[in-house]
Amino acid sequence: MLFRKLFATVFICSLFIPSAFSSSPSLGNILPRGAKRGTEVELNFHGDRLDDAEEIIFYSSGFTVNGLETVSSKHLKAKITINPEAELGEHLLRIRTKSGLSGVKSVWVGQFETVPEKEPNSEFTTPQTIPFNSTIEGILENEDVDYYVIEAKKGQRVSAEVEGIRLGNAFYDPYIxxxxxxxxxxxxxxDTALLLQDSTTSIVAPTDGKYVIQIRESSYTGNGNCRYRLHIGSFPRPIAVYPAGGSAGKDLEVKLIGDSTGESKQTVKLSDSPDPKFKIYSNSEGLLSPSANVIRVSSFPNVLETEPNNNRGQATASDAPLPLALNGIIENPGDEDWFKFNVTKGQRFIFRAHAKSIGSPLDPILDIYGPDKKHISGNDDADNKQDSKIDFTAALDGEFAIRIRDHLKKGGTNYVYRIETESITPSLGLTIPYFGRADYQSRQMIYVARGNRFVTRINAGRSNFGGDLIFEASGLPEGIKLMSNGMHASINSGLIGFEASPEAPVAGTLTDLIAKHAEPEKNISGNFSQPLDFVLGPPNNTVYYKSTARKLAVAVVEEIPFSVDIVPPVVPLVRNGTLDLKVTATRKEGFDAPITVRMLWHPPGIGSQPTLQIPKGKNEVIYTINANGSAAIRTWHIAVMGESDAGKGQILASSNLTPVTVTEPYLGMKIEMAAVEQGQDGFVICKLTHATPFEGKATIKLLGLPAKVTASEIEIDKEMTEISFPIKTAADSPKGQHKNLFCHLNIPQSETLIPHNVGHGGVLRIDAPPKKPAPKPVKKEAPKVVAKVKPKAKPLSRLEKLRLEAKNK
Known part of the structure; x- marks a missing residue:
């Protein structure tokens, strides 16, 4: 009978709460790191909490997932078909599980079959034989050198390119x-300017025969994370493209520079809209360069340098007005290029040199000269990058000139540049701030439990415009809606939220999150992007390789055993005041774990503790926020995130977006300067100024008093304009001026209190008691005069007497 009761109890509890609720998955690495397009590959995903995986979400097209196999909670297999037309290079992805979304990782697509490294291959005399036109996946351990051998014909191009640091596994520097x-x-x-720490090189085979390709870490300090994909074949490998950009929607003939077989030309169709990272793959006999050369697509026309243009007198001119794109090459050491342009007084343009950003080794310096040939402005590095920028406004009509050169006066055929003269136009971009220092992955995605909410902080990068913003999200999963109150013109950071209905299907998508100017006629908008700092290194977590995800991942996940809410306050938060917010938790039966509550964002001038905790088994906590004297007067919307653990990692749920209104204090106060002696009683007089009438009695305390000084709490009403605090001091209360007096005031409203802190800067002077008069001095009697006794003369000696007699004669 007892067993039946126990069994029934356990069974009933299991209906209310699972043994453990899953958390978002973590994704450590993916093996192999890439594959050939047009093939099916089995990828192994290693991480944690992968056992309820449902989907691989790719940020680019060309991938079909044919099946998922859960090996364990830490290992997931997926068979994936790569389209033959998939773009070569890096592709971003996430894993979606029933309980969340992983961070972003990458896989790489190549054009050759993948050959795994086989040890031993660390000696020149015993290299691993591989087919020509292959991609090798390997690892560089400490002091490791890997050798591969291929056969080539005389005159055949032999190229090698490595994807090493770009795989995002580790900070290291491959050498080939x-x-x-x-x-x-x-x-x-x-190193290469085109591929950063990754390397590429190419030769034309001088004879028929075998050639060995060596790869190692440049300082021989590899480790198990130093993975690489080494492409070896007869593919073309230009290291620069000229011109480095063109006009949107047009055909552009470019010169491909730096290939071992010589320069070549190629015509490309440019995108219909501006693109700062338009990719060009060199094509030779059906083989492509493994990674692209990047050029810029702009909305304005090209100007190509005309040599010689090495001084102002030879400057390349254009009949077209600005904005323009000025293109050239610093071909020789010491070379400098000049262009001239006409502007009218008051015109303003941003001159921006693009070199490092397009894979050029040039470190540009820009200088602008006026019609009188005098130097106006110059710049070396800008925006924490090596490329240059000048914000130029013409002070008069006329012909101006701009010069570009390398910082160290270097040059070469691949020292390509593009100077874009941009008009001052509005721009807008959205990001989610990092949750922790150098943490580019945590909470950069949205996963909303069914019947719950997920709120995130959002940053808006405005430039050259002002005004309120509104938010839109297209392509959200079924059953999710966006919660937003927009973003006021005075701030660049705020909150947006997402809410899932209880019936929302467990699913996920990549969403276009867009901010727009609240006035549609302004036609200003910007999209969300996530910077991916894949490789950090010394000093101070410098970013050595980064990528960008341009959509927001949003998913509906299985329900979790709690939700949190902020009870909307019925009174305002006044400047220099505080407001107690009640945060409540609704728990499913059987779930009693502690819940950490985190304030997600503070409006301007408002502060609080970063986190509080709802204790185990409890359902509420008071979260006090405060406003300083300059807090913005308006209604803001705030939210908290509830964080807990139900057995398999952290689970998250946000509160509603709760309005908090900041107002001026209901009452102003000036504390008159007061003085009192140590050990005496006294008064502190306060003048009151009523701004907002209130009903009933308010209580007020005098605070900031020095040690051993006390004052009683008193009551005031809306009619009083002056109050007097009786104060008591001790004989040893610290004397001197005490300048930190203020009053804490609680005004009743709507069956609650509105806390105020008023009268800051009051002064109380504590004086020492007056000194007692000194006692009269006792008159001393004059000392008695005693007659001096004349000492007897000393008798003269016989010799002295004879001398005296002789002297008197």
């Missing part, structure tokens, strides 16, 4: 070299 069988180094590469 092509050697002949006599171990003579024919070409080598460490």
């Amino acid at each position: 070299a092509i050697l002949n069988m006599e171990r003579f180094e024919l070409a080598a590469s460490d």
Whole structure:
């Protein structure tokens, strides 16, 4: 009988709450790191909490997931078909589980079959033989050197390119070299301007025969995370493209520079809208460069330099008005290029040199000269980057000139640049701030439990405009809606939220999150993007390789055992006051774990503790917020995030967006300067100014008093204009001026209190008691005069007497 009761109790509890609620998955690495397009590949995902995986979400097209296999909670397999037309290079993805979304990771698509590294291959005499036109996946351990051998014909291009640091696994610096069988180094590469720490090199085979490709970490300090994909084949590998951009929607003939077989030309169709990262893949006999060269697509026309243009007198001119794009190459050491342009007084443009941003080794310096040939402005690095920028406003009509050169006066055929003269136009972008220092992954996605909410802070990067913003989200999963009160013109950070209905299907999508100017006729909008700082290194977490995800991942996940709410306050938060917010938790039966409550955002001038905790088994906590004297007067919307653990990691639920109105204090106060002696009683007089009438009695305390000084709480009403606090001091109360007096005031309204802090800066002077008069001095009697006794003369000696007699004669 007892067993039946126990069984029934356990069974009933299991109906209310599972043994553990899952948390969002974590994704550590993906193996292999890439595959050939047009093939099916089995990818292994390693991380944690992967056992309820439902979907691989790719940020780009060309991938079909044919099946998922859960090996364990830490290992997931997926068979994926890569479309033959999939773009070469990096592709971003996330894993969606029933309980959340993983961080963003990448896989790489190539054009060759993948060959795994096989040890031993660490000696030149025993290299691993591979087919020509292959991609090798390997690891560089500490002091490791890997060798591969291929066969090539005389005159055949032999190229090598490595994806190392760009895989995002570790901070390291790969080095590659092509050697002949006599171990003579024919070409080598460490860093490249095009591929950052990754390397590429190419030769034309001088003879038929075998060639060895060496790869190592440049300082021999590899480890198990130093993975690489090494492409070896006859593919073209230009290292620069000229011109470095063109006009949107047009065909552009470009010169491909730096390939071992010489320069070539290619015509490309540019995108119909501006694109700062338009990709060009060089094509030679059906083979493409493994990674793209990048050029810029702009809305204004090109001007190509005309040599010689090495001084102002030879400056390249254009008949077209600004804005323009000025293109050229600093081909030789010491070279400098000049362009001239006409503007009218008051015209303003941003001159921005693009070099490093497009994979050029040039470190540009810009200088602008006026019609009188005098220097107006110059710039080396701008916006924490090596490329240059000048904000230029013409002071008069006339012909101006601009000069560009390398910072160290270097030059070369690949020192390509593009100077864009941009008009001052509005721009807008959205990001979610990092949850922690150098943490580019946590809470950069939205996963909403069914019947719950998820609120996130959002930053708006405005430039060259002002005004309120509104938010839109297109392509949300079924059953989710966006919660937003817009963003006021005075702030660049705020909150948006997402709410899922209880019936919302468990699913996820990549969403276009857009902010728009609240006035539609302004036609200003901007999209969300997530910076991905894939590789950080010394010093101070410098970003060595980064990518960008341009959509917001949003998912509906299975319900969790709690929700949180802020009870909307019925009174305002006054400047220099506080407001107690009641945060409540609604728990499912059987769930009693502590819930950490985190304030997600503070409006201007408002502060609070970062987190509080609803204790185990409790259902509410008071979260006090405060406003300083300059807090913005308006209604803001705030929210908290509830964080807990139901057995398998952190689970999250947000409160509603709750309005909090900031107002001026209902009452102003001036504390008159007061003085009192130590050990005596006294008064502190306060003048009151009523701004907002109130009913009933308010209580007021005098605070900021020095030690051993006390004052009683008193009551006031709306009619009183002056109050007097009786104060008591001790004999040893600290003397001197005490300048931190203020009053804490509680005004009743709507069956609650409105706390105020008023009268800041009051002064109380405590004086020492007056000194007692000094006692009269006792008159001393004059000392008695005693007659001096004349000392007897000393008798003269016989010799002295004879001398005296002789003197008197």
